[in-house]
Amino acid sequence: MSNTEKTQVKKIIEPRTLKGFRDFIPEAMIPREKLIERVTNVYRSYGFCPIDTPVLEYLEILMGKGSEETDKQLYRFKDSGGREVGMRFDLTVPFARFAAQHFAELGVPFKRYHLAKVWRGENTQAGRYREFMQCDFDTIGTTSVVSDIETAFVINDILEKVDLRTDDAFTKFKVHVNSRKILNGALEKLGLSEQATPVLRALDKLAKIGADAVVAEMAETAGATEEQARSILEIACAMGANVEILERLEAALQGSELGLQGVAELRQILDATREAGIPTERFLVDVSIARGLDYYTGTIFETFLDEIPQLGSVCSGGRYDNLAELYTKQKLPGIGASLGLDRLFAGLEELGMVEKKATTVDVFIPLFDAQLTNRYVALGRGLRQRGIGVEIYPEPKKLGQQLKYADKKGFKLALVLGSDEVARGVANLKDLRSGGQQEVALELEALVRAIYDALQA
RNA sequence: GUGGAAGUAGCUCAGUUGGAUAGAGCAUCGGAUUGUGGCUCCGAAGGUCGAGGGUUCGAAUCUCUUCUUCCACCCCA
Numbered sequence: 001m002s003n004t005e006k007t008q009v010k011k012i013i014e015p016r017t018l019k020g021f022r023d024f025i026p027e028a029m030i031p032r033e034k035l036i037e038r039v040t041n042v043y044r045s046y047g048f049c050p051i052d053t054p055v056l057e058y059l060e061i062l063m064g065k066g067s068e069e070t071d072k073q074l075y076r077f078k079d080s081g082g083r084e085v086g087m088r089f090d091l092t093v094p095f096a097r098f099a100a101q102h103f104a105e106l107g108v109p110f111k112r113y114h115l116a117k118v119w120r121g122e123n124t125q126a127g128r129y130r131e132f133m134q135c136d137f138d139t140i141g142t143t144s145v146v147s148d149i150e151t152a153f154v155i156n157d158i159l160e161k162v163d164l165r166t167d168d169a170f171t172k173f174k175v176h177v178n179s180r181k182i183l184n185g186a187l188e189k190l191g192l193s194e195q196a197t198p199v200l201r202a203l204d205k206l207a208k209i210g211a212d213a214v215v216a217e218m219a220e221t222a223g224a225t226e227e228q229a230r231s232i233l234e235i236a237c238a239m240g241a242n243v244e245i246l247e248r249l250e251a252a253l254q255g256s257e258l259g260l261q262g263v264a265e266l267r268q269i270l271d272a273t274r275e276a277g278i279p280t281e282r283f284l285v286d287v288s289i290a291r292g293l294d295y296y297t298g299t300i301f302e303t304f305l306d307e308i309p310q311l312g313s314v315c316s317g318g319r320y321d322n323l324a325e326l327y328t329k330q331k332l333p334g335i336g337a338s339l340g341l342d343r344l345f346a347g348l349e350e351l352g353m354v355e356k357k358a359t360t361v362d363v364f365i366p367l368f369d370a371q372l373t374n375r376y377v378a379l380g381r382g383l384r385q386r387g388i389g390v391e392i393y394p395e396p397k398k399l400g401q402q403l404k405y406a407d408k409k410g411f412k413l414a415l416v417l418g419s420d421e422v423a424r425g426v427a428n429l430k431d432l433r434s435g436g437q438q439e440v441a442l443e444l445e446a447l448v449r450a451i452y453d454a455l456q457a
Numbered sequence: 458g459u460g461g462a463a464g465u466a467g468c469u470c471a472g473u474u475g476g477a478u479a480g481a482g483c484a485u486c487g488g489a490u491u492g493u494g495g496c497u498c499c500g501a502a503g504g505u506c507g508a509g510g511g512u513u514c515g516a517a518u519c520u521c522u523u524c525u526u527c528c529a530c531c532c533c534a
Contacts, residue, residue, distance in 0.1 A: 014508095019525065072458075073532085090534090118534090123458070126527075127534085134534065201532095316534070340534030368492075401487095403494040418492060432494070 020130025031164050031354045038161040039135050043113040046154055048137050051112045053094040059084040061097050064326040073120040087119040091136040100327035108141020127346035138336025145265055147335050148299045149272040155315050156278055165355045172306040176286035179266055180296050185259020186235050195222035200290035236287040242270055245285045297321045301337055305347050314344040357410045361389025364411040366402035368418045386448045413454055
């Protein structure tokens with residue numbers, strides 16, 4: 001190697017991505033898009049409509065809610081015009097701004113979904129990144145329990161569709177439901193309303209750290225007495241069938257109008273899911289889930305995969321009284337939830353529910369004989385117009401090598417066409433999974449029919 | 458942000474007490490096989506040993522700094 005060549009080699013910039021940011025190769029992106037498509041279809045089937053908002057917002061919009069944590073995690077900078085801007089760290093805050101700005105033209109109730117990337121400058125961990133996708137859906141402008149019910153349905157329907165290998169319903173998940181009204185009612189009765197945030201934050205960790213540690217944390221961060229803490233836990237730990245838990249809660253919350261209202265709402269949601277034919281074990285009343293965010297005021301949802309609960313919630317949400325209070329005097333109550341696509345996807349991969357494929361079409365046409373190139377491209381186009389995706393190999397390599405490529409990428413069928421076949425007016429349709437092949441008349445309609453039949457099999 | 462562990466080929470990893478030109482399997486590309494993939498055999502290509510400094514006659518190996526990844530905490534999807 002000459003010196004000049006060496007210098008040039010040194011000039012190569014190391015290809016790399018930022019910590020917590022990822023590339024997606026086709027094998028990862030194809031199933032990801034499939035999941036996105038399924039999620040979107042569920043949203044649309046309930047009448048949710050798509051919106052989008054800018055990646056960058058004025059810093060004051062994003063910092064409005066200003067908890068210390070979000071401030072630290074916010075990607076912020078000055079743009080070239082000297083404006084203080086930030087990248088959205090969730091889709092709820094931009095939606096609140098959006099709703100405040102446009103509610104007059106949109107009208108209520110308004111149902112939107114929003115699938116987009118968000119950014120948080122926090123430390124990475126398995127299934128946790130600095131750039132990740134959220135899939136929010138919200139219904140605003142109504143306090144009707146119908147919205148709570150349909151939110152529960154949507155969560156259920158999405159999760160049923162996550163097995164990407166098949167169209168069959170996935171069933172190994174649980175939606176934990178609770179109501180902030182129940183929690184607040186209980187806190188009220190115990191005289192802990194003032195310390196709601198630290199108490200609930202501690203309670204939220206129950207499954208993870210155990211009862212004693214929760215009591216200790218409540219004492220430390222909220223100044224709760226052991227008796228108060230134990231009472232909260234007693235209510236939160238209610239085990240058994242949903243109906244029993246609700247009955248016990250009802251008894252424990254006598255005198256708290258708010259708490260009883262929460263119980264009644266949960267009861268109505270559960271009744272509705274049962275009547276709609278959703279398996280009753282799918283939804284669990286779980287008074288220990290509290291959610292970190294303090295803007296929730298009613299029903300709360302968290303969703304766990306049965307086989308990997310330690311992954312955390314893959315779809316969470318709840319009801320709030322006033323989404324956009326920072327940006328408008330108009331009161332906008334609503335309910336919504338967010339699917340953590342990247343976390344869910346990490347779980348699906350772990351469970352082997354992601355089909356590996358590196359092609360977006362099923363049919364492969366090798367460039368067997370360069371003399372027949374125009375024949376191949378015309379045939380490919382004809383099939384595409386009939387709804388069959390086709391890829392044509394661009395180079396006249398040996399047939400074996402072309403088929404090897406097709407095999408590796410995961411094509412299902414190869415349409416082999418050489419001068420022999422053309423002379424005889426046929427094409428060879430090869431099934432790449434079984435290895436079998438059949439001759440089909442070299443005529444578009446016959447080929448379309450044969451391909452559809454082969455793909456069904 | 459805090460604490461712990463680890464970074465050697467695209468991936469998984471070996472590399473002895475500090476010693477010569479850093480290895481294997483899988484994957485990639487080519488050949489055996491000019492009309493048929495998966496199996497087999499042969500070959501090729503692929504390395505700033507994460508990066509930068511220090512100790513040393515000599516560093517993948519020891520040391521410091523830094524970056525990255527993983528785990529736990531915090532918080533969250």
